[in-house]
Amino acid sequence: MALRLLLLALGLAELLAPRKVVDFWMNLATAESDVELRSWVYTAARLEGLVIVLWLLAAGRGGDES
Template sequence: MLLRLAVLAVGVAELLRPRAVVDFWMDLATADDDVSLRPWVYAAARIEGLVLVLWAVRRLRGD
């Protein structure tokens, strides 16, 4: 259940603020600050957030 709550929190964060979440993880993943992301990356993060939220809510209701 704790994993589902964590997934729900990450999903909500990605859904509401995809740029902040993606930029945070890209800063951790790369040592070079000269990384440019394509604009669709943020839209994909928002879609991923929606999928995570839907999955977590469905699993939490099933318990």
């Protein structure tokens, strides 16, 4: 349950503010702060956020059949 909440938070952050999320992770990943990303990177991050949110919503509708 906690993992789903974390993934939901990440998905929503990527969906609503992809530039902040990508810039945060790029600053952690690289020593140089002046890395210039291509414009499609932010679109890809937004699409990734959408996929994560939709996947979690679809998984939540299935219920637990155990």
